[in-house]
Amino acid sequence: MLQTKKYQFWFCTGSQDLYGDECLAHVAEHSKKIVEALNASGNLPYELVWKPTLITNELIRKTLNEANTDPDCAGVITWMHTFSPSKSWILGLQEYRKPLLHFHTQFNQEIPYDTIDMDFMNENQAAHGDREYGHIFTRLGMERKIIMGYWADPAVQKQMGSWMRTAVGVMESSHIRVMRVADNMRNVAVTEGDKVEAQIKFGWEIDAYPINEIADAVEAVSQSDIDALVEEYYSVYQILTEGRDEKEFRRHVAVQAGIELGFERFLKEKNYQAVVTHFGDLGSLKQLPGLAIQRLMEKGYGFGAEGDWKTAAMVRVMKLMTAGMKDAKGTSFMEDYTYNLVPGKEGILQAHMLEVCPTIADGPISIKAQPLSMGEREDPARLVFTAKEGPGIATSLVDLGDRFRLIINEVDCRKTEKPMPKLPVATAFWTPRPNLKTGAEAWILAGGAHHTAFSYDLTAEQMGDWAAYMGIEAVYIDADTTIRQFKNELRWNSAAFCK
Numbered sequence: 034m035l036q037t038k039k040y041q042f043w044f045c046t047g048s049q050d051l052y053g054d055e056c057l058a059h060v061a062e063h064s065k066k067i068v069e070a071l072n073a074s075g076n077l078p079y080e081l082v083w084k085p086t087l088i089t090n091e092l093i094r095k096t097l098n099e100a101n102t103d104p105d106c107a108g109v110i111t112w113m114h115t116f117s118p119s120k121s122w123i124l125g126l127q128e129y130r131k132p133l134l135h136f137h138t139q140f141n142q143e144i145p146y147d148t149i150d151m152d153f154m155n156e157n158q159a160a161h162g163d164r165e166y167g168h169i170f171t172r173l174g175m176e177r178k179i180i181m182g183y184w185a186d187p188a189v190q191k192q193m194g195s196w197m198r199t200a201v202g203v204m205e206s207s208h209i210r211v212m213r214v215a216d217n218m219r220n221v222a223v224t225e226g227d228k229v230e231a232q233i234k235f236g237w238e239i240d241a242y243p244i245n246e247i248a249d250a251v252e253a254v255s256q257s258d259i260d261a262l263v264e265e266y267y268s269v270y271q272i273l274t275e276g277r278d279e280k281e282f283r284r285h286v287a288v289q290a291g292i293e294l295g296f297e298r299f300l301k302e303k304n305y306q307a308v309v310t311h312f313g314d315l316g317s318l319k320q321l322p323g324l325a326i327q328r329l330m331e332k333g334y335g336f337g338a339e340g341d342w343k344t345a346a347m348v349r350v351m352k353l354m355t356a357g358m359k360d361a362k363g364t365s366f367m368e369d370y371t372y373n374l375v376p377g378k379e380g381i382l383q384a385h386m387l388e389v390c391p392t393i394a395d396g397p398i399s400i401k402a403q404p405l406s407m408g409e410r411e412d413p414a415r416l417v418f419t420a421k422e423g424p425g426i427a428t429s430l431v432d433l434g435d436r437f438r439l440i441i442n443e444v445d446c447r448k449t450e451k452p453m454p455k456l457p458v459a460t461a462f463w464t465p466r467p468n469l470k471t472g473a474e475a476w477i478l479a480g481g482a483h484h485t486a487f488s489y490d491l492t493a494e495q496m497g498d499w500a501a502y503m504g505i506e507a508v509y510i511d512a513d514t515t516i517r518q519f520k521n522e523l524r525w526n527s528a529a530f531c532k
């Protein structure tokens with residue numbers, strides 16, 4: 034489900050024919066070596082493809098248009114080894130439509146003090162060639178990422194790898210289709226939004242289906258398929274009947290198995306990769322999808338509760354950006370629930386009624402069946418666990434009426450001081466940076482929602498770059514945030530983003 038295309042990135046080196054064939058031969062040789070080393074480094078999640086040196090306006094334009102039409106190309110990485118007059122790039126860049134990384138590097142790490150002469154200087158002049166090149170993006174007002182540093186430095190390579198994931202998030206965003214099988218919860222503002230604008234900005238297709246169409250798909254799942262999946266659940270998860278009758282418990286779990294299979298088949302058949310539900314709009318479903326939604330999220334589907342299609346799509350985007358990541362710690366839909374305000378132990382208990390993704394789980398996962406305090410259905414079965422420790426990011430995409438804003442908060446996840454044996458839901462516990470007081474105040478000032486798309490595996494920089502490519506506002510709440518500065522930033526952004 035999270036399998037993206039075998040994306041590639043093109044490595045294009047810019048130069049010109051002023052310095053003779055020997056110099057151009059060196060340029061090609063050097064850039065090939067860099068591509069080989071980067072591919073062999075293990076720090077890039079996607080393959081780099083070397084392209085012949087771009088030395089004329091025509092070739093630049095042709096190459097960038099080929100990048101546009103190659104479905105496997107997720108972006109172009111450019112570097113001016115020598116000097117490439119940037120007027121040569123105007124037409125090509127104006128026609129280019131994919132993410133672009135300006136890799137500001139140099140083939141040699143150290144100045145060769147004993148041997149350096151003017152030929153060497155002309156051959157290795159990214160320090161000024163890349164400035165000429167960078168100028169034209171600024172003049173054109175084009176979004177691009179700049180990474181500066183020595184190409185063999187693992188930290189620089191990892192930064193390039195992170196950017197590749199952002200670029201894939203940009204490319205994949207316009208393939209996300211969100212199925213709404215329930216409308217937004219009545220009277221709630223923050224889960225609403227302009228779906229037309231979301232398609233214009235992000236490429237998301239957001240469609241509604243009657244709840245009973247998907248409930249019919251659940252009804253159509255065979256008993257043998259349900260039994261097989263229940264067996265799988267019982268082999269993978271701990272079963273906490275907590276005094277309930279074992280047969281009755283299994284029947285409750287079986288309802289979720291039917292929902293998982295029915296939902297997944299319906300989503301696949303109709304080609305949707307994210308879904309929303311609403312506890313108040315369940316049609317003929319016997320339980321609020323809990324365990325079922327948790328498993329679908331684990332497989333890579335986006336999800337938002339109470340009709341929250343924006344968060345559903347964001348969860349999907351962020352899962353795609355982390356696809357194939359070694360040692361990934363997880364990405365989930367999440368909700369700010371309850372505070373701990375004890376000095377020195379401040380934090381926010383994160384949970385939802387049921388729907389937290391098991392990818393963020395630390396340690397064993399259990400199944401419980403418990404009543405919901407809301408709604409009027411059977412007690413839904415759900416997966417219960419606590420989340421991993423470590424830094425992560427919580428994001429909230431809000432519609433401000435005249436624009437979207439992405440709020441990105443760096444948070445530190447910890448274990449709660451004590452277990453919570455009576456709480457029958459999966460939880461995380463985090464402290465927002467710079468601290469709970471400032472973090473929560475800034476979040477509320479920015480209009481951030483109670484629902485978030487959370488990940489351990491992405492950085493604020495990646496999400497901010499994604500937002501920039503989408504042409505929307507992003508604000509960061511992190512260790513550097515002060516309220517005075519943040520309020521000014523919101524004010525200035527209002528001026529910058531007004532239509």
Ligand code: MN
Nearest residue numbers: 338339368484
């Ligand atoms: Mn909620």
